[in-house]
Amino acid sequence: MAKARLCEDFNEECRDIVEQLFVNFISYSKKQTFFHEGDDIGIMFLVCSGWAARAIHLADGRRQITEIFLPGDLFPVHASISQGVIEDEIVALGECRVTTCSPGALNEASRQTNALTRTLWWLSQRDAAILRMWIAMNGQYRVYERVAHLVCEVLERLKHVGLGEGNRFDFPLTQQEIGDIIGATPVHVSRSLKQIRDAGLLDIQGGVLQVHDLERLQKAAHFNPGYLNPR
Amino acid sequence: MAKARLCEDFNEECRDIVEQLFVNFISYSKKQTFFHEGDDIGIMFLVCSGWAARAIHLADGRRQITEIFLPGDLFPVHASISQGVIEDEIVALGECRVTTCSPGALNEASRQTNALTRTLWWLSQRDAAILRMWIAMNGQYRVYERVAHLVCEVLERLKHVGLGEGNRFDFPLTQQEIGDIIGATPVHVSRSLKQIRDAGLLDIQGGVLQVHDLERLQKAAHFNPGYLNPR
DNA sequence: GGCTCCGGATAACTTATGTTGTGGCATCGG
DNA sequence: CCGATGCCACAACATAAGTTATCCGGAGCC
Numbered sequence: 001m002a003k004a005r006l007c008e009d010f011n012e013e014c015r016d017i018v019e020q021l022f023v024n025f026i027s028y029s030k031k032q033t034f035f036h037e038g039d040d041i042g043i044m045f046l047v048c049s050g051w052a053a054r055a056i057h058l059a060d061g062r063r064q065i066t067e068i069f070l071p072g073d074l075f076p077v078h079a080s081i082s083q084g085v086i087e088d089e090i091v092a093l094g095e096c097r098v099t100t101c102s103p104g105a106l107n108e109a110s111r112q113t114n115a116l117t118r119t120l121w122w123l124s125q126r127d128a129a130i131l132r133m134w135i136a137m138n139g140q141y142r143v144y145e146r147v148a149h150l151v152c153e154v155l156e157r158l159k160h161v162g163l164g165e166g167n168r169f170d171f172p173l174t175q176q177e178i179g180d181i182i183g184a185t186p187v188h189v190s191r192s193l194k195q196i197r198d199a200g201l202l203d204i205q206g207g208v209l210q211v212h213d214l215e216r217l218q219k220a221a222h223f224n225p226g227y228l229n230p231r
Numbered sequence: 232m233a234k235a236r237l238c239e240d241f242n243e244e245c246r247d248i249v250e251q252l253f254v255n256f257i258s259y260s261k262k263q264t265f266f267h268e269g270d271d272i273g274i275m276f277l278v279c280s281g282w283a284a285r286a287i288h289l290a291d292g293r294r295q296i297t298e299i300f301l302p303g304d305l306f307p308v309h310a311s312i313s314q315g316v317i318e319d320e321i322v323a324l325g326e327c328r329v330t331t332c333s334p335g336a337l338n339e340a341s342r343q344t345n346a347l348t349r350t351l352w353w354l355s356q357r358d359a360a361i362l363r364m365w366i367a368m369n370g371q372y373r374v375y376e377r378v379a380h381l382v383c384e385v386l387e388r389l390k391h392v393g394l395g396e397g398n399r400f401d402f403p404l405t406q407q408e409i410g411d412i413i414g415a416t417p418v419h420v421s422r423s424l425k426q427i428r429d430a431g432l433l434d435i436q437g438g439v440l441q442v443h444d445l446e447r448l449q450k451a452a453h454f455n456p457g458y459l460n461p462r
Numbered sequence: 463g464g465c466t467c468c469g470g471a472t473a474a475c476t477t478a479t480g481t482t483g484t485g486g487c488a489t490c491g492g
Numbered sequence: 493c494c495g496a497t498g499c500c501a502c503a504a505c506a507t508a509a510g511t512t513a514t515c516c517g518g519a520g521c522c
Contacts, residue, residue, distance in 0.1 A: 054363075056363060056364070056367050058367060058371060058453060059453040059455060060453055062371045064366060064367035064370050064371050066363040066366050066367065067363070088363070128359065128362065131359065131362040131363065131366065132285075132287060132297040132298070132319070132362065133287070134366045135295060135297050135362065135365045135366050135369055136287050136289060136295035136297065138366055138369035138370040138414065139295050139369040139412075139413065139414025140289060140293045140295050140414055181370075182370065183369065183370025183371055222289060222290040222291055224290060
């Protein structure tokens, strides 16, 4: 987190403000659901380490992960319960450490610091761009392309906060969870991973993913990082 | 538009403000692209009649529609060009009439009227919920379920602004365009539509869609309108 | 009238992906 | 040590969806 440099506007001043605002540390363990205390007010989370995900539970029992939160990501949890039905949940993917802050305090600080305002705006734009890209991924790409694209996106996002050095990073997802992201069965995820592995593009061992040939991986994924750098 | 009642907070006052702010009328014809004038500043569009869409053009030439804008919808068009690459475009689906406003003026008005602030927040929440649902649609549903779900969503959204009476509404999409939304080939869209038609659920004739049995259609689509009513 | 063009229906065939089941190999707790 | 359990690999098979092609009807155009 210390090395975080999300966007041009995220400067020293922003970092100091954020570090002052986010004080309570919480740890969630694998598969633990983030509780939404104070539904009306909501709460802001900032990921320190580990991954979390937002997932929709569909009527027929299937699950779709719609967003993943990596170290440095900021996201709100507000009333996600509408009409008595749990629309979606936030869940830890592996051990996940976060800090929290009230949306009110963050908004107040943002009113006083232009750079923070712009950073928050940038974050929301980027998140929307990712959502749109995932729609395209799930709609247009083959499963092995989706797997490759997911890895490329995660690596790129990690690099924004100073992680992923040597194209190597902690990768806590099971194949079932990858499937829940890209809309595929775990069996097919396994098949596709083998294909990518056999092509010498990457390896996953002991929860650590190592990209061997980023250029070819990005090509296979039709990956273009533009959408991760809005404006 | 006169009957628009998006959310609880969208009251008489809001409507008056919006009608004062949005003054320039523009008409776009089928397949015409919305130009983004003043990339830095951006511009807000409010749809009066017709449909528009935001689409991503992927590296290999495929196209994915990521959002559709119906009468009453409000959306920004800002710099959608990043690093010299056109990331996405806004295009009219059939004849589309809109009005415009500068984001600055809207923000200013929103600072002065709480109900408007909340309405704008509600809209952005709803749009994000739709994006997430489309990820789930494309990831988890069969093609005929996706077609059914799309129709259910559009009908529900139209009803929010006083349209779609008698479960009947203008439907300007070609099968190709439906395919670009749900991630399927036009041939398969045709097949699925036939299936839905043969089941007596709906009919499309002369650009008008008539739902015959909404309850069964929603069931076939696993449709739950909760996500369209955030908070 | 007779063009062309576009959107739609449908058929035959191919392929990507899902389904079901089996077995291996860790890890964990008694 | 044993037996559970969870994750992964793989195989055989079933099916949803893509591909390619043809035909048809309506809209526009000369």
